[in-house]
Every structure is written in C-alpha cells, then in structure tokens.
Amino acid sequence: MAKKQDHFRGYQYRPPLRRTHGYQTDWPLYLRFIRQYVWPFRWSLLACMLLVAVNSNYVYVISYMSRIVVDNILVIGGQEDAPAEVRHSITAADRNLQRQPSRPAIGMGRRIDQGQSVSNRPPEAGSRLLWLAITYLLTQALFNTLGRLAARRHIVVSQGIMAQMREDMHRKVLGLSMSYHQAMSPGRLLSRILSDVEAANVEMLALFISGIHCVTMMLVGVTILVTVQWRLALFVAIILPIYAWMFRSKRMAIRSLNQELRHTNACLYGLVSQKLDAIKAIQSYSREPGEELAFHRLVSCFFRDALKTQWISTALHSKAHLLSHFCSCAIFLYGGKMVLDGDMTLGRMIFVHSTTITLFQPVLEFTQLTFVLQRLRISLLRIAGVLDKEPEITEDPNSLLFPQPIRQGIEVRNLTFNYPALKLNREADDDSGAPPLPSEPVLKDISFVVPAGTWLCTMGASGSGKTTLLH
Structure with a gap:
C-alpha cells in the first residue's frame, strides 16, 4: 500500500523546517534544563511531588471504605470464611449435593413478619456506619487540603522557572548581533521568549507532577491487586504490554507533527509582528486581501497539523479505552464467579474491580507522557537554539563593567582635550622638516555635574565635540 502523502506546507512566510540534530539523544537536553532551571526550586518541587503522591491514593482509600461498608456493616458477601467442606459451586445441581433446594420455601417478607433474622448484620452496624461517614468526611477534607497545598507549590515553581528562562532568553537576544536579528523577525523571537518558554515550562512540570502521580497510583494499585487477589492481577499484566506497543508505534509521527506545529506557530508570530509594523504601507497600497490570504494559509497549515495530532x-x-473496558469486564466476570463460588466476598470483589478501573487511569496518563516528552523536546530544542547561539562580537577581556546603577552621579572637572596634531597639507615637493602646527582643543575647561537619576542633554553643531565628550 502506498504511503499517504503529507499535506502541503510550503506557503509564503513559512520557510522549510530545519530540523535540529545537536543532541543525539534527548536525555542530555532534558538534564541540562533540569539542572539549570528546575534544580534551584528542587525543595519546593519535591514538596509538591510528595503532596501529589499522597493525594493520588485518594481513590483507593474511598474504595476500601466501600469494602468495609459491604463486608463489615451491611454484611453482604459470599462464603469466603465458611469451612471448606460446605463450599459448593453454583454450577452444581442441588441433587448432586444431597441437600435441600437452594430456593427458600418461605420468602424474606414472611420471615420478617414471623420475627426471624434474615441477616448476619452486627447489632452495632448503625454506629459503625456513622463513624465511617465521619471518617469519610475527614478524609475528604484531608485530601482536599493536600491538593490545595500541592497546587500552591506548583504555582511557585512554575512562575519561578518561567521567569528565569525568559530572563535568560531576553538577555541572550540582546547580546546577539544585528545580522541575527535581521535573519530572525521580531515575531519569531517573541515566540521563542513567550510561547516556547511557556510550553517548555508547562510540559516540564507536567513531566514531574503527572509522572509521580501515575507512578504512585500504578504501584499502589498493582500492590493491592497482588495482595488481595493475585489471579485478577494477571489480567492487568496481560494488557499493559499492548498499551506500550500501541503508543510506541506512533512516537515518531507525534514528534514530527509537534515540530511542524512549533515552527508554524513561530512563523505566525513573525508574520503578525511584521505586518503590524508595516500596517500603514499595507493600507496605503490596499494589500489587505493578500495579507489576509497569507495569514489564512498559515493558520490552515497549523490547524491541519493540530487536527492530525489530535x-x-x-x-x-x-483503543486504550477498549482494552481497559475488556480487562475490567473480564475481572468483573471472574470476580463475580469467585463470589458466587464462595471464594471471595462481595466487598472484596467490588474493591478489586474499583482498583482495576482506577489503575487504568494512570496507565493512560502515563502513556500520555510520551506526547508530553515530544512537546517538551521540541520547545527545549528551539530555546537551546537561541541560548547556544555564539555571539559574533566578543567583549574585550580587559574591559571594565559600567557600575549599575550609578548612585552618586557623574561629575566632570576642568576637562580639556585635543586630538594629536595633524600635519598640514603641503605641496608634494615640499620636503622641509617643519613640525606640524598644533591643533585647537576640541574641549576646553569643561565642568559639569549630572546627579544620579537625572538627564543631561548635550546640543551643538556638527564637530563641536559632543561625541568626544561622551567618549
């Protein structure tokens, strides 16, 4: 089968994408930015990750409370604690078990009217249920508080990293040569400083926060399944490799599309910035329809790549949801059979089934981290392309830094300056050794004071010494 052709991207104002191959592997790139920008906020980020890890177990705690309600309060269960000799399978006929038919001769309503007990529920079930409800509310309040604390730490780390990255990008752009600024439009540089930095910050923190959330939920969920009923954990173990294979097969396609998206986004920034600067010329020459068409083409290109990514x-x-539903259904059927056979209580089956459904959520999120890594890689490569740009003009190693800020102002006293004496124009055959005439001083007995925080305007005719005074 022929490979499907990609859509056209070679529009005006969108040069071809030059793919960066400066890093053979992705990890040196990630480690560089983590060490430079994340490490200064390591303690705040660590606190946020610990809070997220604890908060991730909320669903399992609530599921365990449901098990307690069913097994210990309502006492609705199988025959898990019954002696082995009285256990029987639901598929066996009553005549083969040499016992009375399983259908009761007297209904539950008649038994209640006769004052007979119809349940093994403990007499203190009501008080237990009340205490469990109070525990549930306290648990909700605890996890809500942990979530708010984690969100607060997340905001502090996010704003700190983004501010530092933008300062470094801005400082680097100011130090680059004019030829670089002419090759890169202001809009494209603006997209690096604003859009790419924000994307890198969001994806980098998502890698840490979502990663610890998924890992914690997966470890706790697998531990619960293996501890409570290891046979049901085999269903999950069969499904997980299929997940990994599906998402790995689309890794390169997602990476290529994200590169094109970031490049088109930068071109959109450049086009808008350039046309806003030349808006008067566009209106004067009635170029509005042509500019609308150019912008529409770039937006359409971005839309097609974004649509394909989605x-x-x-x-x-x-496909992942279909697999998870299939596994959940299999666990439900097998767990239900164990309950009917008396090998498991109803509360335990509900707990295991709820844990399985919850376990697939972090599995899906964990596979989603593949897309996060691809988006993070593209943004970091674009940022590194600016930060690693070698300056064409280097500073003199003996130069002195200008004091910033000036706190006492500038004072000049009795300044006189003249350039070296110039030999007057003579005739070509004039070889006399007469010394050159002395030049007139450009500056003569100049004194002034410029206090800190004030401005001084120097005015004069051409050649009066303004530039000499400044130097």
Whole structure:
C-alpha cells in the first residue's frame, strides 16, 4: 500500500523546517534544563511531588471504605470464611449435593413478619456506619487540603522557572548581533521568549507532577491487586504490554507533527509582528486581501497539523479505552464467579474491580507522557537554539563593567582635550622638516555635574565635540 502523502506546507512566510540534530539523544537536553532551571526550586518541587503522591491514593482509600461498608456493616458477601467442606459451586445441581433446594420455601417478607433474622448484620452496624461517614468526611477534607497545598507549590515553581528562562532568553537576544536579528523577525523571537518558554515550562512540570502521580497510583494499585487477589492481577499484566506497543508505534509521527506545529506557530508570530509594523504601507497600497490570504494559509497549515495530532491521540485513547473496558469486564466476570463460588466476598470483589478501573487511569496518563516528552523536546530544542547561539562580537577581556546603577552621579572637572596634531597639507615637493602646527582643543575647561537619576542633554553643531565628550 502506498504511503499517504503529507499535506502541503510550503506557503509564503513559512520557510522549510530545519530540523535540529545537536543532541543525539534527548536525555542530555532534558538534564541540562533540569539542572539549570528546575534544580534551584528542587525543595519546593519535591514538596509538591510528595503532596501529589499522597493525594493520588485518594481513590483507593474511598474504595476500601466501600469494602468495609459491604463486608463489615451491611454484611453482604459470599462464603469466603465458611469451612471448606460446605463450599459448593453454583454450577452444581442441588441433587448432586444431597441437600435441600437452594430456593427458600418461605420468602424474606414472611420471615420478617414471623420475627426471624434474615441477616448476619452486627447489632452495632448503625454506629459503625456513622463513624465511617465521619471518617469519610475527614478524609475528604484531608485530601482536599493536600491538593490545595500541592497546587500552591506548583504555582511557585512554575512562575519561578518561567521567569528565569525568559530572563535568560531576553538577555541572550540582546547580546546577539544585528545580522541575527535581521535573519530572525521580531515575531519569531517573541515566540521563542513567550510561547516556547511557556510550553517548555508547562510540559516540564507536567513531566514531574503527572509522572509521580501515575507512578504512585500504578504501584499502589498493582500492590493491592497482588495482595488481595493475585489471579485478577494477571489480567492487568496481560494488557499493559499492548498499551506500550500501541503508543510506541506512533512516537515518531507525534514528534514530527509537534515540530511542524512549533515552527508554524513561530512563523505566525513573525508574520503578525511584521505586518503590524508595516500596517500603514499595507493600507496605503490596499494589500489587505493578500495579507489576509497569507495569514489564512498559515493558520490552515497549523490547524491541519493540530487536527492530525489530535486524531492520532484520540485513536490511541479509543483503543486504550477498549482494552481497559475488556480487562475490567473480564475481572468483573471472574470476580463475580469467585463470589458466587464462595471464594471471595462481595466487598472484596467490588474493591478489586474499583482498583482495576482506577489503575487504568494512570496507565493512560502515563502513556500520555510520551506526547508530553515530544512537546517538551521540541520547545527545549528551539530555546537551546537561541541560548547556544555564539555571539559574533566578543567583549574585550580587559574591559571594565559600567557600575549599575550609578548612585552618586557623574561629575566632570576642568576637562580639556585635543586630538594629536595633524600635519598640514603641503605641496608634494615640499620636503622641509617643519613640525606640524598644533591643533585647537576640541574641549576646553569643561565642568559639569549630572546627579544620579537625572538627564543631561548635550546640543551643538556638527564637530563641536559632543561625541568626544561622551567618549
């Protein structure tokens, strides 16, 4: 089958994408930015990750409370604690078990009217249920508080990293040569400082926060399944490799599309910035329809790449959800059979089934980190392309830094300056050794004071010494 052709991207104001190959692997790039920008906020980030890790177990705690309600308060369960000799399978006929038919001769309503007990529920079930409800509310308040504390730490780290990255980008751009600024439009540089930095910051923190959230939920969920009923954990172990294979098969396609998206976004920034600077010329020459068409083409190119990325992501998630539903259904059927056979209580089956459903959520999020890594890689490569740009003009190693800020102002006293004496123009055959005439001083007995925080305007005719005074 022939490979499907990609859509056209060679529009005006969108030069071809030059793919960066400066890093053979992605990890040196990630480690560089983590060490430079994340490490200064390591303690705040660590506190945020610990809070997220604890808060990730909220669903399991609530599921365990449901098990307690069913097994210990309502006492609705199988025959898990019954002696082995009285256990029987639901598929066996009553005549083969040499016992009375399983259908009761007297209904539950008649038994209640006769004052007979119809449940093994403990007499203190009501008080237990009340204490469990209070525990539930306290648990909700605790996890809510932990979530708010984690969000606060997340905001502090996010703003700190983004501010430092933008300061470094701005400082680097100011130090680059004019030829670089002429090759890169202001809009494209603006997209690096604003859009790419924000994207890198969001994806980098998502890698840490979502990563610890997914890992914690997966470890706790797998531990619960293995501890409570290891046979049901085998269903999950069969499904996980299929997840990994599906998302790995689309890794390169997602990476290529994200590169094109970031490049088109930078071109959009450049086009808008350039046309806003020349808006008067555009209006004067009635170029509005042509500029609208150019902008529409770039937006359409961005839309097609974004749509294709979303289509791939949606298709993968649909397949992943089908696998998770299949596994959940299998666990439900097998767990239900164990309950009917008396090998498991109803509360334990509900707990295991709820844990399995919850476990697939972090699995899906963990596979989603593949897309996070791809987006982070593209943004970091674009930022590194600016930060690693070698300056064409280097400073004199013996130069002195100008004091910033000046706190006492500038004072000049009795300044006189003249340039070296110039030999007057003579005739070509004049070889006399007469010394050159002395030049007139450019500055003569100049004194002034400029206090700190004030301005001084120097005016004069051409050649009066303004530039000499400044130097």
